[in-house]
Amino acid sequence: MAAYENFFNAVGLKDWCSAGGDGGGGMTSMADLIAQTDGTTTQGPSLWNWPFPSLDALNKACGAIPPSRDVTQGLEDGFLAIRGGLRAVVDPLTQPLSWALRDMLWIMTNTPWWLMVPILMLITWLVTRSWRLVVFVLVSIAFLAFINHYEAAMQTLAIIFVCAFICVLFGVPIGIAMSRSDRLQRTVIPILDMLQTLPPFVYLIPLIFLFSVTEPKLYGIAIILYAIVPVVRLTDLGIRLVDPDVIEAADAFGMTKRQKLFGVQIPLALPNIMAGVNQTIMMSLAMVVIASLVSAPGLGVLVLRGIRSLELGTGLVAGFGIVIIAILLDRVTKASLARIDTSKSRK
Amino acid sequence: MTKEIKVSIRHLYKIFGSDPQAALEDVKAGMGKPELLEKRNHVLGLNDINVDMKEGEITVIMGLSGSGKSTLIRHLNRLIEPTAGEVIVNGENILDYNEAQLRKLRRERMSMVFQKFALLPHRTVAENTAMALATRGFPASDYVSEAEKWLDRVGLGGYGDHHPHQLSGGMQQRVGIARALASNSDIMLMDEAFSALDPLIRTDMQDLLLELQAELHKTIIFITHDLDEALKLADHLVILNDGRVVQQGEPQEILLNPADPYIEDFVADINRARVLRVRSVMERGAPEGEMSGDIDGNDNLESVIAKAEGALDRRYRVMMRGEPVGSLTMPSIMRALVPAQSSGETAKR
Numbered sequence: 001m002a003a004y005e006n007f008f009n010a011v012g013l014k015d016w017c018s019a020g021g022d023g024g025g026g027m028t029s030m031a032d033l034i035a036q037t038d039g040t041t042t043q044g045p046s047l048w049n050w051p052f053p054s055l056d057a058l059n060k061a062c063g064a065i066p067p068s069r070d071v072t073q074g075l076e077d078g079f080l081a082i083r084g085g086l087r088a089v090v091d092p093l094t095q096p097l098s099w100a101l102r103d104m105l106w107i108m109t110n111t112p113w114w115l116m117v118p119i120l121m122l123i124t125w126l127v128t129r130s131w132r133l134v135v136f137v138l139v140s141i142a143f144l145a146f147i148n149h150y151e152a153a154m155q156t157l158a159i160i161f162v163c164a165f166i167c168v169l170f171g172v173p174i175g176i177a178m179s180r181s182d183r184l185q186r187t188v189i190p191i192l193d194m195l196q197t198l199p200p201f202v203y204l205i206p207l208i209f210l211f212s213v214t215e216p217k218l219y220g221i222a223i224i225l226y227a228i229v230p231v232v233r234l235t236d237l238g239i240r241l242v243d244p245d246v247i248e249a250a251d252a253f254g255m256t257k258r259q260k261l262f263g264v265q266i267p268l269a270l271p272n273i274m275a276g277v278n279q280t281i282m283m284s285l286a287m288v289v290i291a292s293l294v295s296a297p298g299l300g301v302l303v304l305r306g307i308r309s310l311e312l313g314t315g316l317v318a319g320f321g322i323v324i325i326a327i328l329l330d331r332v333t334k335a336s337l338a339r340i341d342t343s344k345s346r347k
Numbered sequence: 348m349t350k351e352i353k354v355s356i357r358h359l360y361k362i363f364g365s366d367p368q369a370a371l372e373d374v375k376a377g378m379g380k381p382e383l384l385e386k387r388n389h390v391l392g393l394n395d396i397n398v399d400m401k402e403g404e405i406t407v408i409m410g411l412s413g414s415g416k417s418t419l420i421r422h423l424n425r426l427i428e429p430t431a432g433e434v435i436v437n438g439e440n441i442l443d444y445n446e447a448q449l450r451k452l453r454r455e456r457m458s459m460v461f462q463k464f465a466l467l468p469h470r471t472v473a474e475n476t477a478m479a480l481a482t483r484g485f486p487a488s489d490y491v492s493e494a495e496k497w498l499d500r501v502g503l504g505g506y507g508d509h510h511p512h513q514l515s516g517g518m519q520q521r522v523g524i525a526r527a528l529a530s531n532s533d534i535m536l537m538d539e540a541f542s543a544l545d546p547l548i549r550t551d552m553q554d555l556l557l558e559l560q561a562e563l564h565k566t567i568i569f570i571t572h573d574l575d576e577a578l579k580l581a582d583h584l585v586i587l588n589d590g591r592v593v594q595q596g597e598p599q600e601i602l603l604n605p606a607d608p609y610i611e612d613f614v615a616d617i618n619r620a621r622v623l624r625v626r627s628v629m630e631r632g633a634p635e636g637e638m639s640g641d642i643d644g645n646d647n648l649e650s651v652i653a654k655a656e657g658a659l660d661r662r663y664r665v666m667m668r669g670e671p672v673g674s675l676t677m678p679s680i681m682r683a684l685v686p687a688q689s690s691g692e693t694a695k696r
Contacts, residue, residue: 249465252424253479253530254453267469 003045004053004061017062079209087210094217097224100162101216105297108158109151116154117141128335136331140324149299149321156288156298156325163220163284167228168277175235175273176261185236196229200290208294219291226287230279238272239265274337281329289322299325353402353566354423354534359432360396361418361590364389367430380589392418394590396432401583402533403564407598409577410587416570419587420538423568424457425449436534454483458527462539464519466511472498472522473507479530490529497525501555517548521555528559537569541576553579574613578602578622586610599627603683611686619684620649625675628683629665634674638664644672648680 008017051057055068108116117138124130124137144153178185203222211218242265250260266273292300299318306315362370362383370389380391393415400406410416421427422434425441433440441452458479466475473494474481480490491507498504501521511519520540527535541549553576560567571577577584578598585595586609594606602622605611626644642651644667655661655677665673 243465245461245463245465246467248426249459249461249467249478251426252453252457252459252461252536253482253526254450254455255482256450259482264467268467 003051004058008062013062013064017064079206083209090210094211094221097162097166097220098215098217100166101159101220104158104162105155105216108154113145113150124332127339128332129339130335133331133335137328140328144321144324147317147321149302149318152297152299152302152318153321153325156285156300156322159219159223159288159291159296159298160281160284160329163223163227163288164277164281166220166224167231167280167284170224171228171231171276171280172235172273175232175276176239176266178232178236179239179265188232192229192232195225200226200287201293204291204294213295216296219288219294219296222291222294223284223287223296227280227284230283231273231276234272234276234279235269238269238276241272242268271337271341274333274340278330278333278337281333282326285322285326285329350401350403352399353437354400354568355433355435356396356398356400356419356422357433357435358395358397359393359419359422359434360430361392361415361422361427362389362430363392371430391590393422393429396590396592398585398592398595400566400568402566404582405560405567405569405580406583406585407569407571407577407581408585408587409571409574411572413589414587415590416572416587417538418590420536420568420570423534423536424453424459454479454530456532457534457536458530458532459536459538460520460523460527460540462542464511464516464523464543466519466522466526468511470510471507472503472509472511472514475511475522476507476525476529478526479532493529494525497529498522500528500559501525517544517552520544520552524552524556524559528563532565534566534568537567539570539572542571542573549576556580574617575622578617586613598622599624603627605686615686618649619686620652621647623648623683625651625663625665626667626672628679629673629675630679631673634664634671636662638662638674640664641666641671642675643667648683651675651680652677 008014045051055065055071058065059067111119120141121134121137124134128134141150141153144150174188178188200222203225204219207218207222211221246264246268247260250264255263288296288298289300289303292298292304299321302318303315303322305311306313306318360371360374361367362374364370364387367389370383370387370391373383373387374391374394378386380394383389383391396419398406398408408416408419418427422429423436425434425444429442432442434442436452436456441449444452466472467478470478473491476494476498477485477487477490480493481487495504495507498507501524503518503521503525506514506518506522511522514522520543523540527537541552544552556567557580559565569577569580571580581598583595584598584601586593586601588609594601594610599622601610602614602617602619605614624644625642625646625648628648629644639661640654640663642654642663642665644665651663654663659677659681661677663675664671665675
């Protein structure tokens with residue numbers, strides 16, 4: 001019979017096992033069915049294919065031990081149990097995110113193209129002071145508009161602007177706090193590691209349970225959680241890397257903590273912080289495509305359609321559009337970073 | 348020579364480690380640096396330091412790396428907190444200061460010049476110079492002219508709009524000095540200020556410092572590992588070894604009467620003819636008899652030898668402030684040029 005039955009008999013837990021359950025498990029696996037039809041059920045496993053004492057293997061021998069399926073079920077039940085309370089707290093807190101996303105989407109899709117394109121060019125000029133990039137922005141957007149992807153591109157950009165802005169808004173202060181306290185750094189780094197390595201799809205699962213699918217914050221939160229990591233990390237790193245001699249000089253001349261932070265540490269860490277912002281923007285772009293699974297509008301929806309209904313052309317063109325937006329955002333942020341670098345003239 | 352004592356260090360101890368207070372008891376009971384490291388795994392940074400620094404003088408603290416000199420200077424503005432002892436500035440123990448008082452001290456009464464310049468790379472030279480004033484909260488319009496004035500004074504007039512990285516090392520340190528001067532503090536701490544510069548520029552900077560000092564009469568505490576530099580600048584020389592003061596006093600005095608083998612080793616390699624002054628080796632008392640000429644008490648021996656053109660039979664009258672105070676014969680110069688060997692072979696190590 002089952003591999004561990006003799007073991008439970010030997011330690012005298014037979015009664016406890018049979019009292020606890022139906023001994024053999026409620027669920028019948030495919031392997032069991034095959035075994036039954038083969039007529040090999042009565043034979044125990046040989047040493048060669050002796051099973052690891054996993055929950056399922058133990059459950060087979062002793063009904064009182066739950067199968068692993070109950071663990072996932074328990075987790076789900078637990079989450080559903082706290083869902084109401086969690087929702088009551090998180091829902092109002094994150095509501096402004098929904099408003100911001102909705103308004104930004106509205107603004108960027110409802111502003112006429114002949115106004116929107118010059119505005120984007122002006123922003124590019126202000127942050128980079130490079131004519132080449134302004135022309136590049138014009139050409140890229142004109143191309144996307146020409147192939148009728150203008151609206152989707154604007155939706156994608158709108159979501160990225162809002163999410164990246166919120167990432168910076170929260171990420172930089174968190175990074176600064178981490179740079180000042182080793183203990184906080186030790187607690188936050190594992191969280192950042194987890195956020196960064198968790199497969200992007202996994203963010204979506206609990207969020208679907210928490211929020212209505214019609215709420216933009218559903219994908220907003222997923223994008224922010226995924227994209228906030230680099231800006232936090234690089235702010236922390238940047239401030240920690242500021243030359244200790246310069247910090248000592250600031251102390252020796254009697255700067256307050258505040259003067260030191262805003263007058264010395266942040267300016268000197270700015271190149272690193274900006275590199276973090278660049279990474280954050282790129283990661284939110286990556287996530288905005290995946291988030292189309294939970295109703296995020298934009299180019300991702302077209303990619304998704306390409307996959308779902310095997311529309312090869314639609315998917316590839318939308319994918320190419322995402323590449324163009326990625327290059328555009330990367331070049332513009334890198335150019336503004338380089339500008340900060342030279343105007344602040346680091347060694 | 349009745350100058351006020353400006354800064355005074357009393358029984359200062361600094362022990363690095365997890366439980367310095369417990370280790371302090373051992374040190375006071377006479378445990379040495381190697382023993383403390385071995386038995387308690389604590390590093391003895393400073394061991395019972397007592398130094399008085401007089402107003403308007405340059406006090407040079409000299410020692411090799413690891414002797415605790417940089418640690419010591421950082422106690423004067425409490426960048427490092429001592430394990431025990433007192434640091435008295437203008438009669439007040441600054442270790443009793445709270446944060447606000449300490450900040451005021453650092454902003455208004457003590458300025459510092461660093462070995463690696465430590466200028467703010469993102470600010471212009473003028474903004475760097477005015478750092479102390481800006482930190483105190485003066486608006487830019489007030490301090491720009493002040494910054495320009497001091498930049499002019501250190502020979503960097505017109506460089507105000509440059510960024511530090513556009514300047515050479517020597518020029519950057521001039522900015523560092525201008526920054527310290529612009530704070531208008533009466534005490535200047537200089538932590539190996541010239542050690543990172545090449546020899547010619549270092550000499551220039553030493554001359555600049557002496558020139559400024561002749562005019563401004565700051566109380567300067569200067570750290571160095573270079574004995575030639577120490578002897579050139581010092582009014583009062585403190586020699587540190589393994590966290591202890593080995594000898595302190597007038598530089599000429601230390602040179603002629605080294606207190607222990609460590610200092611003998613130190614002074615063995617320097618150019619004595621250039622460092623020793625006539626007044627330190629002359630025979631005191633009204634000069635009599637025939638003289639070959641007059642020399643000043645503050646001339647160094649090198650210039651006297653040059654004046655005698657190598658002849659050994661000359662005898663000079665020594666003048667101080669226009670009055671004859673002693674006489675000097677060439678043989679006594681020759682004797683002074685050989686290091687004293689009080690304890691025999693140690694000097695040859």
